[in-house]
Amino acid sequence: MDAIRIYGGKCLDGQTAIQGSKNASLPILAATLLIDGTCEIENCPDISDVYHMLRLLESLGCGVVREAALVRVNTRSFSGCDMPADSVGVMRSSVMLAGALLAKTGRICMKYPGGCVIGARPIDLHLRSLRLMGASIEESETGFCAEAARLKGAVLHLPFISVGATENLLLASVLADGVTVIEPAAREPEIRALCGFLQCAGARIEGAGTGRLVIHGVDRLRPVRYRVPADRIVAGTYLSACMCAGGRIFLKDAPADQMESVINCAERMGAAVSREADGILVTGRDHESVCDVVTTGCYPEFPTDMQSLFMAAMALSGRAGRIEETVFENRFRIVSELCKMGADITVQGNVAHVSPAGRLHGAIVRAQELRGGAALVAAALAADGTSIVTNRHYIDRGYEDIVLNLRALGADLELA
Numbered sequence: 001m002d003a004i005r006i007y008g009g010k011c012l013d014g015q016t017a018i019q020g021s022k023n024a025s026l027p028i029l030a031a032t033l034l035i036d037g038t039c040e041i042e043n044c045p046d047i048s049d050v051y052h053m054l055r056l057l058e059s060l061g062c063g064v065v066r067e068a069a070l071v072r073v074n075t076r077s078f079s080g081c082d083m084p085a086d087s088v089g090v091m092r093s094s095v096m097l098a099g100a101l102l103a104k105t106g107r108i109c110m111k112y113p114g115g116c117v118i119g120a121r122p123i124d125l126h127l128r129s130l131r132l133m134g135a136s137i138e139e140s141e142t143g144f145c146a147e148a149a150r151l152k153g154a155v156l157h158l159p160f161i162s163v164g165a166t167e168n169l170l171l172a173s174v175l176a177d178g179v180t181v182i183e184p185a186a187r188e189p190e191i192r193a194l195c196g197f198l199q200c201a202g203a204r205i206e207g208a209g210t211g212r213l214v215i216h217g218v219d220r221l222r223p224v225r226y227r228v229p230a231d232r233i234v235a236g237t238y239l240s241a242c243m244c245a246g247g248r249i250f251l252k253d254a255p256a257d258q259m260e261s262v263i264n265c266a267e268r269m270g271a272a273v274s275r276e277a278d279g280i281l282v283t284g285r286d287h288e289s290v291c292d293v294v295t296t297g298c299y300p301e302f303p304t305d306m307q308s309l310f311m312a313a314m315a316l317s318g319r320a321g322r323i324e325e326t327v328f329e330n331r332f333r334i335v336s337e338l339c340k341m342g343a344d345i346t347v348q349g350n351v352a353h354v355s356p357a358g359r360l361h362g363a364i365v366r367a368q369e370l371r372g373g374a375a376l377v378a379a380a381l382a383a384d385g386t387s388i389v390t391n392r393h394y395i396d397r398g399y400e401d402i403v404l405n406l407r408a409l410g411a412d413l414e415l416a
């Protein structure tokens with residue numbers, strides 16, 4: 001079955017190493033298309049979203065070899081730009097290939113990446129900006145075709161911050177003719193990692209990590225070996241699991257400097273977190289929480305990807321909580337599932353009000369997207385009795401071995 005069975009009530013204890021970042025790996029893998037030769041990507045997580053991205057690169061004729069966490073992409077055998085629609089539809093980050101392929105081949109046709117349960121997730125900002133860079137784009141019901149002999153640098157003022165649009169336009173601009181300005185640019189650590197990869201390959205980018213990126217187009221990039229940073233959301237997931245289940249765990253390689261808002265919120269909610277040289281030590285529910293109010297936002301605000309994980313922790317705390325979701329329009333799908341476990345949560349617009357349930361009980365619950373699925377597992381660790389989280393494939397999109405890792409930390413769970 002595509003599920004996880006969790007026997008609740010066990011505290012967590014021990015250490016787990018945090019995998020490489022999904023949301024840094026995906027744009028970096030797309031960026032390899034801009035480079036003629038073999039790039040080596042270290043610490044690349046073995047998760048299904050990366051698997052699909054590698055299949056897409058192979059469908060374009062690239063040679064792809066994985067040796068544990070090292071992935072080699074050889075673009076010398078690149079043969080074209082018709083990607084299988086089923087792989088494009090599987091994950092949204094395929095749209096990142098658009099900027100890279102347009103820069104590389106001058107023409108691309110692809111299906112819209114599609115929305116998911118958390119929102120419509122349009123790509124209007126991507127397409128509008130590529131038009132400003134000189135691309136002619138024909139749209140249809142199901143997808144679009146874009147053409148540009150060579151993209152031109154342009155000043156791109158986005159109406160609001162978009163991680164994906166920032167990444168796509170970075171990939172479109174590094175080989176463009178002239179200077180491109182992206183503002184406001186997303187400041188997520190994954191953008192800084194992508195800039196780091198591109199700069200190692202010879203791209204000229206100013207303002208990495210700030211809200212204003214200035215890219216001076218160059219004629220070519222060179223193959224590089226680059227290490228993907230640890231995944232701050234996966235680290236936050238295990239931190240939340242410890243807040244739910246209790247206990248004390250060490251998250252090796254957790255990028256504490258990228259997790260300030262998450263750690264501050266966790267401490268306000270009663271956890272103890274100490275920053276060590278090579279990770280963070282977390283003690284769940286170390287003292288009474290003082291404040292359970294979370295508002296998501298663009299980095300460095302509290303990340304939307306951590307919202308459902310903290311909702312699970314709130315549902316187990318003894319205090320009322322409030323979560324405001326400002327990034328996606330429909331990211332409270334987990335509420336109905338947590339309520340099946342005895343949580344008392346009501347939603348008004350983009351605000352979820354969490355009443356103090358204190359305890360949850362086991363239930364059969366449904367993962368409907370990646371982070372919500374992980375949050376249900378975290379809640380089930382603390383619930384009284386047995387839970388089953390179905391649609392495990394959503395969780396596998398972003399988490400390596402979550403069952404193995406949690407079992408190694410003392411949880412009692414199994415694939416079902």
Ligand code: EPZ
Pocket residue numbers: 022023026092093119120121122123124125126127161162163164165304305327328329370371398
């Ligand atoms: C990235 O998605 C991440 N995905 C998401 O992580 C993350 O939640 C999100 O950024 C916000 O941090 C990857 O990196 C693969 P956006 P993305 O463009 O790029 C709207 C996870 O769990 N928008 O910043 O799609 C959009 O609908 C995933 O790992 C437009 O309206 O996010 C959303 O409401 C989930 N038009 C808001 O902007 C556009 O052209 C922010 O989206 C683009 C976006």
